[in-house]
Every structure is written in structure tokens, then in C-alpha cells.
Amino acid sequence: MNNVKAVITGIGSYAPERVMSNSDFEKLVDTSDEWIRTRTGISERRIKADGAGTSDLAHEASKKALKRAGLEPEDLDLILFGTVTPDYQVPSAACILQEKMGAFNAAAMDVGAACASFIFGLATGSAYISAGLYERILVIGAESLSTITDYKDRSTCVLFGDGAGAVVLESRNGSTKEGILGTVIRTDGRHSKLLWIPAGGSVRPVRPDNVNDPGLFLEMAGNEVFKLAVRAMCSAAEEACRRADVAIEDVDLVIPHQANIRIINALTKRLNLPEDKVFINIEKYGNTSSASVPLALDEAYSSGRIKAGDNVLMVAFGGGMAWGATLVRL
Ligand SMILES: CC(C)(COP(=O)(O)OP(=O)(O)OC[C@H]1O[C@@H](n2cnc3c(N)ncnc32)[C@H](O)[C@@H]1OP(=O)(O)O)[C@@H](O)C(=O)NCCC(=O)NCCS
Known part of the structure; x- marks a missing residue:
């Protein structure tokens, strides 16, 4: 057992x-409220203010997480920032956030695993703590x-929104009953072009003559991603439970990545879970x-749906393809 x-x-x-x-999208593209709700489960999404950066959303989430942990920004020794939409290409969103928070005793870096970045951040943070390298880590997922x-592509524009979430990870004695009990991260680069932004990187950089390149936006082969997502999230969820030595029946709440209600329903069915054990806010x-x-x-924690002592299974999937799961006892 780890110390x-x-x-x-x-x-x-x-x-x-x-x-x-x-209904706002009905004015932009050929779609309908009915199509979006039945095919995706989405009714609305949030959009950040003009001029705000992802680090600003992360800052708000981080302040709340730190307050609940009873810590000050200077107490942190590492910031792991999961995002595909950093404020700038250079420097990292983590460094921008560090400055905004005044967390000057921390090292800060971004974690890139698309929609699974937060789970990859948890896995990284948890490993650093187990190795004894850091003791108080802020892990963020913000976009x-x-x-x-x-906003001209109806097959993708209705799906996405902005937001942020953060947790504080702290080092505790290995004999404690709570904590990250099992975690798994996986990738398969063979499917990298099913969900990607073709332009804007080193292969097709943005230049004055291509600023209107549609390749500067997210492109997705929705149907193929859908099938891979269900299979991968299911196996990651099972593996995280196995590693934690917690039976799936003993999980109090599953928190899946909110990509499509039909993906979540398929996962619920495959894992043989009662519906009330799966959190949905898509x-x-x-x-x-x-x-x-x-x-x-x-949301689950603030509404009292989960509490200290509960087994919570978080599972995500995204571009890369990258996916993973974490079983934590709160
Ligand atoms: C994107 C997604 C909602 C599309 O749903 P779908 O049931 O697979 O729909 P399809 O792509 O097969 O399209 C069905 C039809 O709806 C149309 N359609 C697509 N978007 C539409 C929209 N917003 N409004 C109305 N019609 C739409 C398509 O053009 C297609 O029309 P056609 O049959 O005339 O060609 C779904 O594939 C999905 O959620 N995929 C995974 C998304 C995901 O998980 N992404 C991120 C992982 S992190």
C-alpha cells in the first residue's frame, strides 16, 4: 500500500x-429545438463573455474549490489545467491562471487530452502525490x-458550451479510507482525425491569407465518435472499479462526460446501472x-446528491482519441 x-x-x-x-440556433442553421433535444439531450448551453479567457472561468471555479478546501492560493504546489481552449498558444493557461490567483509557490502546466483532460489531470495529480513530489494540487477542466x-455547421455547433470545474487534491496518509482509489487513462491515436481542428497548428498555421479557413474550427465524425465513446467509457469505468477493488454495485454515483444523452444512456445500460446512479446535467x-x-x-456535491464517504466514478472520452476513468471515495 502507498504511504x-x-x-x-x-x-x-x-x-x-x-x-x-x-431556439437561438434555429436562427443560425437549419435545425430545431426538437431535433437537438431528442438527438443530444441538450436544451441550452452557456457562452463566455467577449474578451474573457478560459483562465477567467477557471479562476472562478478554482476560488470556490480552494475555499471549500480551506486553502489559500499560496498553499498550492502544483496546478494542472485541462483544456483544449487555452487563452493563448503560449504560455500555458495554467501560467495565466497562476498569475490571476497569485499561486506563486506552485508549478503550473496544461494537460491536453481533449474532453478527457480533467481525468488525465486527476491521474497525473494523484500519481505525483503518491510519489511524494507534491502535496496540494489544483486540477482544473475549463473550456x-x-x-x-x-456556428455555420449544424452537426457540431449545437453541441458545445463553455464552463469550468476544479478540485483540490491533497496528500493524506495511505491508510485513509477516502481518496482516489482507482484510475485509468488510455489513448488511441489511430482515430485522431475523427475529432480535430485541422488548421491553426504547425501543419496549417494561421496566416493572413487563411484566416477564414473553416479548418480553424472543431470537426467531428459524430457517428463514429459516438460508437467509440460508448465502448471506451464502459471499459474504462469497469477497469477503474477493478483497480479500486470496488464493485460497480457499490458505486454511489457515476459522473460521465456530458457529450450526448444517448451516449450516457447506452453507458448506463451496458454497465447495468440504475438510472438514478448516473448524473446528467447535459x-x-x-x-x-x-x-x-x-x-x-x-453540481452533484453542492446539491447533496453525493457526500463524504460516497464512491464516485468519473468517466470521460474525447479527441485523441483519449479516455479514462477515476474512482474516488469522497
Ligand atoms: C453529433 C450527433 C449528435 C449526431 O447525431 P446522429 O444521430 O449521429 O446524427 P447523424 O450525424 O447520423 O445525422 C442524421 C441527420 O441529422 C442531420 N443533422 C445533423 N445535425 C443536425 C442538427 N443540428 N439539426 C438538424 N439535423 C441535423 C444530419 O445532416 C443528418 O441528415 P441526413 O440524414 O439528411 O444526412 C451524434 O453523432 C453525437 O453526439 N456524436 C458524438 C458526439 C460526441 O460525443 N462528441 C464528443 C466526444 S467528446
Whole structure:
């Protein structure tokens, strides 16, 4: 048994105020509220204010998580920021956030695993704590997907929203009953072009002559991603439970990545879970990529749906393809 273990001591989230409803999309593309609700489960999503950066959303979520942990920013020794929409290409969103928070005793870096970035951040943070390298880590999932969404493409634009979530991980004695008990992360680069942004990187950089390149927005082969997502999330959930030595029946709440209600329903069925053990808030936020799991975790916690001692299974899937799951006892 490890001498030390990573325990979640604070949870926070933030969603920007501006709401974009399904009927707003009826004015932009050929779609309907009915199609969006039945095919995706989404009714509305949040959109950040002009000029705000992803680090601003993360900052709000982080303040709440730190307050609940009873810590000050200077207490942190590491910041792991999961995002596909950093404020700038350089420096990392984590460094921008560090400055905003005044967390100057921490090292800060971004974690890139698309919608699974928060789970990858938890796995990384938990491993650093178990190795004895850090003791108080802020793990964030935050996104401004509205900035990489093509509002002319009906097959993707209705899906995405902005938001942020954060947790504080702290080092505790290995014999403690709570903490991260099992975690698994996986990737398969063979499917990297099923969900990607073709332009804007080193292969097709943005230049004055291609600023209107549609490849600067997210592109997705929705149907194929859908099938892979169900299979991968199911196996990651089972593996995290096995590693934690917790039977799936003993999980109090599953918090899946909120990408599509039909993916969540398929996962629920495959894992043979009762519906009331699966948390869903996609109707309010859409797919917020790496923010979706911590945003849902905070909602579940703040509403009393989960409490200290509960086994919570978080599972996510996204571009890469990258996926993973974490079993934590709160
Ligand atoms: C994107 C997604 C909602 C599309 O749902 P779907 O049932 O697979 O729908 P399809 O792509 O097969 O499209 C069915 C039809 O609806 C149309 N359609 C797509 N978007 C539409 C919209 N917003 N409004 C109305 N019609 C739409 C398509 O053009 C297609 O029309 P056609 O049959 O005339 O060609 C679904 O595939 C999905 O959620 N995929 C996974 C998303 C995901 O998980 N992404 C991130 C992982 S992190």
C-alpha cells in the first residue's frame, strides 16, 4: 500500500451567465429545438463573455474549490489545467491562471487530452502525490468551446458550451479510507482525425491569407465518435472499479462526460446501472469538453446528491482519441 494517497478536499465550478438556447440556433442553421433535444439531450448551453479567457472561468471555479478546501492560493504546489481552449498558444493557461490567483509557490502546466483532460489531470495529480513530489494540487477542466465552434455547421455547433470545474487534491496518509482509489487513462491515436481542428497548428498555421479557413474550427465524425465513446467509457469505468477493488454495485454515483444523452444512456445500460446512479446535467450546459465532469461533480456535491464517504466514478472520452476513468471515495 502507498504511504500517501490523493484525497479530494475541495470542489468548485463556474458557468458563464450568458445562455444560448436551442431556439437561438434555429436562427443560425437549419435545425430545431426538437431535433437537438431528442438527438443530444441538450436544451441550452452557456457562452463566455467577449474578451474573457478560459483562465477567467477557471479562476472562478478554482476560488470556490480552494475555499471549500480551506486553502489559500499560496498553499498550492502544483496546478494542472485541462483544456483544449487555452487563452493563448503560449504560455500555458495554467501560467495565466497562476498569475490571476497569485499561486506563486506552485508549478503550473496544461494537460491536453481533449474532453478527457480533467481525468488525465486527476491521474497525473494523484500519481505525483503518491510519489511524494507534491502535496496540494489544483486540477482544473475549463473550456471556451464557443471560440472553436463553427456556428455555420449544424452537426457540431449545437453541441458545445463553455464552463469550468476544479478540485483540490491533497496528500493524506495511505491508510485513509477516502481518496482516489482507482484510475485509468488510455489513448488511441489511430482515430485522431475523427475529432480535430485541422488548421491553426504547425501543419496549417494561421496566416493572413487563411484566416477564414473553416479548418480553424472543431470537426467531428459524430457517428463514429459516438460508437467509440460508448465502448471506451464502459471499459474504462469497469477497469477503474477493478483497480479500486470496488464493485460497480457499490458505486454511489457515476459522473460521465456530458457529450450526448444517448451516449450516457447506452453507458448506463451496458454497465447495468440504475438510472438514478448516473448524473446528467447535459440539458443545461451541452458538451463542455474537459469542464463537463468537474462541473457535474460540483453540481452533484453542492446539491447533496453525493457526500463524504460516497464512491464516485468519473468517466470521460474525447479527441485523441483519449479516455479514462477515476474512482474516488469522497
Ligand atoms: C453529433 C450527433 C449528435 C449526431 O447525431 P446522429 O444521430 O449521429 O446524427 P447523424 O450525424 O447520423 O445525422 C442524421 C441527420 O441529422 C442531420 N443533422 C445533423 N445535425 C443536425 C442538427 N443540428 N439539426 C438538424 N439535423 C441535423 C444530419 O445532416 C443528418 O441528415 P441526413 O440524414 O439528411 O444526412 C451524434 O453523432 C453525437 O453526439 N456524436 C458524438 C458526439 C460526441 O460525443 N462528441 C464528443 C466526444 S467528446
